[in-house]
Amino acid sequence: MTDQQALELLVGYGIVFFIVTFVLGLVGYLLIGFAYLSMTKQLNIPNGWLAFIPFANVYIQGEVVTEKLNNKGGLIFLLALIAAIVLGAIPILGIIISIAFAILGFMVLYWTYNKFSEKALLMIIFSILSGGILTPIFLFAIRNNPVRG
Template sequence: MTDYEIASLLAVGFGTLFILLIFFFIAYIFGAIGLYSMAKRANINNEWLAFIPIGNAYIVGELIDERLKWFTVGSSGGIKLLIICLGAIVLNLIPVIGNIVAILIGIFWIVVYYWLFEKYSESGTMLTIINVITGGVASAFIIFALRNKEARY
């Protein structure tokens, strides 16, 4: 390979990476705006946490509080979901157990998004299938689309 070919491959690689980062940033902003709007409509304090990476787990937990009654540690759904996420991060540091925990927390988040979609839409199952097929990227746009809907329960 010549130097020009290597330089062009690097340019294409960095260009693709830059476009992907912009896409994920846009998706994150759409999801944060959607969660912020949902939190405001549900009268959740500190709705600005929707824009902070771990804080948005608190907002999601508060929105699906009634579904997290089985987890007895913590006072509210937001605290419970934060404890689960932070526990998963700590357990993820253990070599073999970390892989198992990563798979389980991925499945858990699919269920959490199902509960959220089901609360705000009649087609929660279909939205969850779309979310799984897109690797979770669609969740931001789905939440943005559901932001002005009233909770079904």
């Protein structure tokens, strides 16, 4: 195999990897969108279609668990994301704020799991351990479960 052939093979693998990653990411994004759309319908949250819009979906995620965030869940979670993005560029403070937002994100996800499933702890552990890969599957699986408590 020549260097040219090796380079072509490497580029080919890179393109295939990119396409597969893009398709899996799109499928995960759609699963999350449809999951939150179903949840918003169950909870009578208006504008559930925002679950498919980047950044607006964060508002919807907060609204699903709004009672845990002083009935302003959507606004609080969206403002926390904006703060994490804006302040994330500050060297040390950015790291702290990014970690705080990640913790808040896991809390919102846990509260969502807990609202629609009895296996919330197991789901959040596997979501974290999988690097978030299982999150769309879990959310889609529980989307039509009745609201607990």
